[in-house]
Amino acid sequence: MTTTSRHAVDGLFDDLEELTIGTHERVHLHRDAATGLRAIVAVHDTRLGPALGGTRFYPYASEGDALTDVLRLSEGMTYKAAAAGLDLGGGKAVIVGDPATLKSPELLRAYGRFVGSLGGRYITAGDVGISAEDLDVVGEETPYVVGRTAAAGGSGDSGFATAYGVFSAMRAAAAHTFGSADLSGLSVGVEGAGKVGFRLIGLLREQGARVVLTELGEDALRRATDAYPGLELAGSVVDADVDVYAPCALGGTLTHATATAVRARLVCGAANNQLLTADVEDRLVDRGITWVPDYVANAGGLVQVAGERDGSTVEQVRARVAGLEDRVADVLATARAEGTTAGAAAHALATRRLDTAGAPTAG
Known part of the structure; x- marks a missing residue:
């Protein structure tokens, strides 16, 4: 070797x-x-x-x-599993x-x-x-x-579980930011209509939220507009006039420049590594914008596939994914009480679990 x-x-x-x-x-x-x-x-x-x-x-x-x-x-997966309370x-x-x-x-x-x-x-x-x-x-x-298909003994695609987790996280963050977990009437800019963003759009529209979509892929865009008639489209939702910015494509969209341009008061989405650098969150905080750490918000898919390993039922997994709402609420409340950022509060939560764990898995 x-x-x-x-x-x-x-x-x-x-x-x-x-x-x-x-x-x-x-x-x-x-x-x-x-x-x-x-x-x-x-x-x-x-x-x-x-x-x-x-x-x-x-x-x-x-x-x-x-x-x-x-x-x-x-590295993000380490903190995602730890913050979600999973033994992975x-x-x-x-x-x-x-x-x-x-x-x-x-x-x-x-x-x-x-x-x-x-x-x-x-x-x-x-x-x-x-x-x-x-x-x-x-x-x-x-x-x-x-994550294999049900026919092969798996739990299937984890896109819905991830989307439902983001939706649940968004409810907690809305309560923290706007005073109510009710998403009806809010405007949400969804960036990306892949297997997670597509399902998130459906959950948001079912709740009465106004959704504005940015999607560069022709096939994904066609699928979204066919499934959701009247869906609003925009060239970019980073700086759109919306209440919530939901990055659900690839990461790194939040830079010092875009953090200055964001008009939403809340950022909560499924993309991994949304912050190009950790200090971008400071810019968001300075502007009064709530950011939900991505590895907490998007843990629903991991919760689902972890359930395959311990034999959990569909109902048990769905309840655990819904429980991300409480976990996000705790992270945001801790950040507010301690005068720190949500990123720091989530990192501390995950680090405490890691520091009390045993030795690395052999192999």
Whole structure:
């Protein structure tokens, strides 16, 4: 096995099997020339249990970009699981390439063998570019997969659970920000109508909220407008005249510049790593804007697939996802009482669990 501490370079898959990166327990790399598979599994922290996180299949501009993304995402999963009260560690995986052209059953099976070779230290699930049906194929080669279709013994796509968790989080944040958890009459700018944003739009409209959508993908946009007649569209909702900004696409949309441009009083969405840098939250706070830490708001999907591991019923999982409303309320109340940010309060909650946990999972 070759190890290195270099990670800001391309050619990662040429001669490496593992990277040594101080913030992570292990970072594994795998290349399968026959199928074109180039995959990275980042295990950030397993003190609470095996690392569980989705696999993102995405056409990164470079291998260095892919590595940067998987490192950030896997660290976020550690805090997501801890803050949600789950006995799971943080991990994430990426497959480099365009799933529209590269994905094949053979590649997915090769990826399943790679995951299986890690011996359960990492358990995979779905993410951008990976569906429940894809996970069925991955599961032909490894038991360390959750989120497969019901026909294959899984709990299915976690998009609704994630959306319902964001919806529940938004209710708590609305009560904190506007004085009522009732979302009817509020305007919400949803950024992205993927499998989570699409379902969030439905939940919001059922509650009587006005929804304004930004979506760059033609297929996703068509699906949303077909499903929700009269849906308002905008080129951008970051600076739209709405009460709530809900980032539900890729992360990093909240920068110092966009935090200054945001007109909403509340930011709550499903995207991971919404803040480009942590100090962006300070700018939001200075402007009187409530931000719900993304890894707390979007934990519903993780709660669902974690339920597969402990045999929970659909009703039990739904109740736990709905319970994210109380967890967000506690985070925001703590931040207000202690005169700190919601990000700091959530981080402290997760860190307390991690600090009282045992040793990392063996493997």
